[in-house]
Amino acid sequence: MTSFKNKHLGAGIAALLVMANITSLPAAAHETKLPLGDGQVSSQPKQDHVYSCKTRFNPNAPGARGSGGWIKGDYWYPELKPKVDGDVVWSNSQIKVQLSGNTRQIRANNLPSHGTGVYPVKRNDDAYRYDRNPNSIRSQSINLELPANPELASRASCVPMGMIGVALTGAAIYNALDARGDDAPAHEIQDECGGHPERRGQYHYHNGSDCMIEQDPGPGKHSGLIGYALDGFGIYGNQDRDGAHLSNADLDACHGHVGAVNWDGQLVTMYHYHLTDEYPYTLGCFAGTPVRGR
Ligand SMILES: [Zn+2]
Ligand SMILES: [Zn+2]
Structure with a gap:
């Protein structure tokens, strides 16, 4: 994953690739193929x-x-x-992450630090045919007190619908499911940053995108922090320290593993979650003890 700053550079490269396609490469060469997650909902960690x-x-x-x-x-x-x-700009986007003793306080208004699509989806948008999301993006009051140094719970717990984490962009992170219990990134239409608003207007992601902010990458090519889960553990991008894209097989059922990460300015070996390209994309469950999201 790249940071948002690289996004426009990335778009430029993509445009060059499109031009190259016309003259040489078959279009199918760049297609990513992902298994559909429909039906992969469980009542225990799996x-x-x-x-x-x-x-x-x-x-x-x-x-x-x-x-x-x-x-x-x-x-x-x-x-x-x-x-x-x-490309709607939210200039009043706010997020503040503050450590105080054993607590990490996160205050945010949920408006993303990157541009978004126009919601409600406009009639003349090519997405309208498939998903008429009628909701507008509205600011929300996020005020969380997370454990600064979370510990694994004796048992993993389920992830609710709604916010399960906060991204450093200020927006909410949801699980992989849409309201029907299907694979949300596959079925719902999102904007270029992978986000869209739900009924109350909460802008959220169900998977990763290049618009996410990655803080303190490393060691090696290990992805940086992209946000915090509601149990206090960090959520990182999709790369392992050797630069390989992590898959579910590298992670536990909750979508995490123990390894070295940069955590509050120090190299620490600890449990953390990863985004993956494949379903369930974000968290499969909470490995720690979640606080209530709002
Ligand atoms: Zn959604
Ligand atoms: Zn890792």
Whole structure:
């Protein structure tokens, strides 16, 4: 993953690649193919699954109206999926992370430090055909007191719907599920930064994107911190210290492992979560003891 600062550079390179495609490379060469996570919801910690507090889902809950060519059989193709257009700037985005004793206080207004798509989705947006998200992005009052040095709980616990963590961009991190209990990144349409608002207007991600801020990368090529889970453990990008993209097989059922990370300015060997490219993308469960999100 790259930081938001590199995003426009990345877009430039992407444009060059598109031009190159016209003359030489077949378009399919760049397609990422990911397994669809639908149905991988569990009532206990389970690899490749979301251990969900919510166990009954309404298959007709509001959400995407349909899907297009980006879902084929048991796979989905992120590059083929439309994105909600726009670049709305939230100049009053605020997040403050403060250590005081054993507590890490996070205050944020949930407005992201990066641009977003235009919500509600406009009728003339190519995304409208698939997902008419009628919600507007609204500021929320996030005020969390997390353990500064969290400990593993004796048992993992389920992840609720709604906020399960806060990104350093100021926006909320949700689990992998949409309101129907399906793979949200595969079915719901998000903006270029992978975010969209829910009913109350809370802008949130269900997976990682290049818009996320990565703080203090390393050691080696290990990703930096992208946010905090509600149990206080750090959430990091998708790279291991050798630079390889982590997959579920490298992580436990909650989507974490023990390893060296930069934590509050020190190199510490501790438990931490990782984002992955594949479902369940963020957390599969809480390995620590979560505080209540708001
Ligand atoms: Zn969502
Ligand atoms: Zn790691």
